[in-house]
Amino acid sequence: MSFQQSQATVIVGPAGCGKSIVITEKIKNIVEKGDYSTNLEILVTTFNKSLLRKLAEWIGNILNPERYEFKYDDDVPDLVLASSHFVFSGSTKTNIRLLHFDSLPRRIAGIKASGKYDWKKHEIILSDIIKEVKNRNGIYNDRHDNILNPEFIFEEYHRVIYGLQVGISGSKQKYLNVKRTGRGNNPSLQKNSDRRLLVWECLEAYAKKMHHEKIESFILKKQYLYASLKNGQVTKKYDYILIDEFQDCTEADFEIFFNLVKNPNNITIAGDLAQSVHLGTTARIPRDERMSRRQFHRLDGSYRLPVRISEAIREISASLVQKFGNDEGATHITPYKGSPPGARPIVVYGQDYQQVAPKIKQIFDYYKIYDLHKITILERDKELQREIYGLNIRCETDSILKLKGLEKECVVWSTRIPLEFEKEVFEFAYTIMTRTSSILIIAITDNTQLVYRKILGMLNRERLILWDSETENKFDSFCELYAVETVEDED
Structure with a gap:
């Protein structure tokens, strides 16, 4: 993929299409064209802490190891925020800076936290x-x-x-x-x-x-950063800024980026509006005259997601494209023939989480042929995690807000856990179901949230495995028909 060095770049595509890898390729192109110039300053940022660590790893693998030194910030020993530096040979400053977006106010403007966010x-x-x-x-x-x-x-x-x-x-x-x-x-x-x-x-x-x-407020600190940039208190400027998961950015966030870069045509953004779990339909690709010469790279096909899962959720993907009014930043998920092997999404029913846990173990043991080692439960379900862990299976549970942009080998969607913001139910469900690189298990119980019934009803029944007769008898009662409408703004 070729890039123009002074042309704003927008990389869009469905889950698993390789957007983050393309970002690292762009960084390599910039660095090598400048022959590892000690004057070069690049900022790489995203809202996803775990993804930031991965980006640092990928960048390190793709650059010449003899021409840079890599280090994490000294004051983050546990790497929670994964803020890090690449310093080129002979340089007296950081040449590639990786920062979580919520760290920008502190790292760039010295705006300190006033306590722990609660x-x-x-x-x-x-x-x-x-x-x-x-x-x-x-x-x-x-x-x-x-x-x-x-x-x-x-x-x-x-x-x-x-x-x-x-x-x-x-x-x-x-x-x-x-x-x-x-x-x-x-x-x-x-x-x-x-x-x-x-x-x-x-x-x-x-x-x-x-x-x-x-x-303590992440939003308030961003407002302070925005104001500091506007009134000239902060004068830091980067040669290039690359933003992964742009669907998490508001107009004000993009304005911060415009004020942190020397030339707005040197901004690169990558993302997928269908995964806008932070902002819903307020997320947009910026259309700004300062990005006057932007070029689009549309990546087709999901290389990570097994074909049958892509087929099962195709209607949900299409509904999200419609919901965003066919915006160019929301793309249809398309199965790629070279996708990794994996089963159809597996739906399993249990009256409660205690009853569904042993069935999940059965599924995990049956599909160990796919080299499974650990289960990831989304959204955060500590009770189900404890039950599965008690069955001698490695198991983690977290929020999709922390894991989006990453892949997991065996994902369990626990539908009994409520959403914080129900208006984004399609974005949440789509993002959860597209995290796996192998197995997706959809766990339904008598406590499954009502808001998920329209999602379950849109799954392609022919592309599902209903795990047992109990699940077959119960599944239809968890589904409802739903016609997605484009979100119309109020005049």
Whole structure:
């Protein structure tokens, strides 16, 4: 794949198509064209900590080991954030900097954390603010509860106040009239309406409390970085910036990148809107005149995902393309004939997690022919992990927010675990089901979340294995028909 060195590059493609590998190839091209110049400064960033470690490993493997020194930041001994440096021979500065995006405010602008981030604390603060706003406005019923709840206010702050660069100070009228791109019209929040004014009161109080009481917030720190770049307090500029998993970036995030690079045409982004579990349909490929000469690289086919899994989830992939209004950043998943071997997705039913665990062991033992060593449960399900671990199988469990962009050999989707943000159910389910490089097990129980029934109903039945007669008898009752609609923004 050839790249123009001074041309913004957008790399898009479905899960498992090799977007991250293409990024490393671009880095190699830049470095070798400059003959490992000691003046070169490249920033590589993503929201995924584990992926950042992988990118460092891949970059290290593809460059000439005799021409660089690699090191992690000294103050991160456990490599939690995996921030690292490549320093070329003879250089007195870092030439390739790998940083988790949430680390940019501290590493680049010196904006320090004010404590450990705690969502529960934010939830309590937002609940208290909502109570005050409701009391002040004489609201004593649940008529506005679909907007006056902590989850909605938090996402509105992230995706609109910060993400769309609306801001808080002096921004009341701007917020009341802004088109909330990607936020849709359900729940309704019409321009200049009483409902939008109620939300504004909550947002303003939330911002002031975070600022005055120095409450730890990733979003607030990004706002401080954004402001520091805009007012010239931070003057750091990189020659090239490469962003993996761009679907996690808001407009404000991209504005930060534009202000950190010497030439906006030297920005490269890679991602897949269908995996936008952070932002949902507010995620977009930036269309900015500063990226005037951008070129697209569309990668077809999933090289990692077994063919039968790609076929089973094809309708879900198509629905996500439709949901994003056929945006060029959302692509259909296409089976690749050279994909690794793997079974059809395996659906298994148990009344509860205790009953489903031994069946998962049966499946794991049966498919050990695929050289399986460990099970990964998504979303985080400690009880199921404990049950499986007690059956002498290595087992881990985590959030898809931490593992997306990575591959796992045997993935169990635990459908009993609720979603934090149900509006992104398609993005979450798609991203979970595309993490495997071999086996996908879909565990359903009597506690399977209702929101997943529309996903289960869209799976290609002919491309599924229903593990036993009990599962065959129960599966249809967990499915429902659903017609996906494009998200329409409210004028």
